[in-house]
C-alpha cells in the first residue's frame with residue numbers, strides 16, 4: 001500500500017546570529033544551515049496494517065508524514081501511496097488519504113462541524129447515500145452528535161480531535177495518517193479514539209500510520225513499529241520482537257522479614273554467578289527487596305528458589321521491563337544491540 005524508498009529531506013535555512021548586531025549580520029550573510037531531517041529512510045507498509053512511527057522530539061516523524069502525504073517534496077528518494085506519487089498526483093492522492101495532525105485542526109474554525117462536513121462532502125464528491133452511511137458510522141464510533149452543530153472554535157480539545165478524525169475519514173480513505181492523535185486527551189477520550197481507530201481498521205481494512213509519544217497508543221493499536229532517530233530508521237519490526245530483544249530485564253520484588261539482612265545476602269555466591277549479574281535494592285518501608293537482572297543471565301525461578309531456601313518470603317511480584325522504559329532507553333542511547 002505504501003512504499004517509501006530511500007527518502008531524505010534536507011531543510012536549508014539562513015544561519016541565525018545572536019543579538020542585534022547578529023540579526024543585522026544575518027540579513028547580509030549568505031551562510032546557510034543544512035539540516036538533514038530525514039536521512040535515507042525506506043519501508044513498505046501493507047494494506048490493513050497499523051504501524052506506529054515513533055522517535056524522540058525532532059527525530060523526523062512529522063517530516064516523513066508530510067512527505068508521504070505530499071505536503072513536502074523529498075530532497076531525494078520517492079514515496080508511492082496506493083500506486084500514486086503523492087507529490088505529483090495531488091488530487092488523486094487526496095482521495096486516497098485521510099490526515100489528522102493532533103497539534104492543529106484542519107477544520108474551518110468558525111463553522112459548525114456539520115457545515116465543515118457538508119463542504120468536505122462536496123470536495124470529495126461523496127454521494128448522498130455514502131455520506132449518510134458514513135455519518136452514521138462515524139457518529140457511532142466518535143459520538144459526533146454531542147457537538148455536531150457547535151462552531152469548531154468552541155470545541156474542547158477532545159471533541160476537536162474526534163471532529164478532526166471524523167473529517168479525515170469522511171471519504172473513507174484507504175490510508176489514514178495520524179500525527180499525535182491522542183495528544184493532550186484525557187484517558188477516557190484517548191480510549192474512545194483508540195477504539196474508533198481499531199474499529200475503522202477492522203471494518204474497512206484501513207491502513208494506519210500513527211506517530212505518538214504515548215506508548216499506550218502503540219501497545220493498544222500497533223503490531224509493528226518503526227523507530228526513527230536523528231532522521232534515520234533504527235528499528236522496523238514487531239512490538240513483541242522489540243520487547244523480546246530489549247525487554248530482557250526482570251525485577252522480582254519479595255516481601256521478607258529482615259530487609260537489611262536480605263539486601264546483604266550473597267546471592268551471586270549461592271547461585272554461582274558473578275556479582276554484577278544482578279542488583280538488589282532494599283525497600284525498608286514495605287519490608288521488601290527487589291532483585292533485578294537480565295533474564296538471559298539468570299532465571300526468575302532460579303532467583304526466587306534460591307532466596308526462598310535461605311529466608312522466609314511472604315509475597316512475590318515479578319515485573320518485566322515496560323515498553324515505555326525500553327523506548328526511553330532507545331531514545332537516550334540508540335539501539336545498543338543490533339536487532
Ligand SMILES: Nc1ncnc2c1ncn2[C@@H]1O[C@H](COP(=O)(O)OP(=O)(O)OP(=O)(O)O)[C@@H](O)[C@H]1O
Nearest residue numbers: 011013035037055056057058059060061062063064
Ligand atoms: N520547515 C522546516 N525548516 C527547517 N527545519 C525544519 C522544518 N521542519 C522541520 N525541521 C527540522 O527537522 C527536524 C525534524 O522535525 P520533525 O517535525 O519531523 O520532528 P518530529 O519527529 O515530528 O518531532 P516531534 O516529536 O517534536 O513532533 C527538526 O530538527 C526540525 O527542527
Ligand SMILES: [Mg+2]
Nearest residue numbers: 061062063179
Ligand atoms: Mg511531529
